[in-house]
Amino acid sequence: MSTYQSLLQQKAELDAKIAEARKSELANAVTQVRDLVQQYGLTADDVFGGKKVATGPRGTVAPKYRDPATGATWTGRGKPPKWIADQDRAAFAI
Numbered sequence: 001m002s003t004y005q006s007l008l009q010q011k012a013e014l015d016a017k018i019a020e021a022r023k024s025e026l027a028n029a030v031t032q033v034r035d036l037v038q039q040y041g042l043t044a045d046d047v048f049g050g051k052k053v054a055t056g057p058r059g060t061v062a063p064k065y066r067d068p069a070t071g072a073t074w075t076g077r078g079k080p081p082k083w084i085a086d087q088d089r090a091a092f093a094i
Contacts, residue, residue, distance in 0.1 A: 065092040 063073035067083045074081055
């Protein structure tokens with residue numbers, strides 16, 4: 001039966017072997033990737049996907065509520081302004 005100290009030593013040796021194998025395989029993988037990128041003329045967007053661009057127009061939203069005292073409006077989206085917060089919104093509907 002193995003002792004605690006001998007098991008720790010075996011673990012340390014295995015950790016070192018694992019790190020060495022990873023380093024070697026990682027170097028091979030990077031070489032392969034670089035060869036493929038050069039061979040096919042790939043860009044970072046091709047490999048990792050580019051930013052998604054919104055399709056279609058994004059316009060403003062028509063206001064749904066108006067403050068009769070100041071004339072300020074609110075679309076009903078996002079945090080409500082102080083003049084309409086905690087009140088019945090039907091009274092401010094446009």
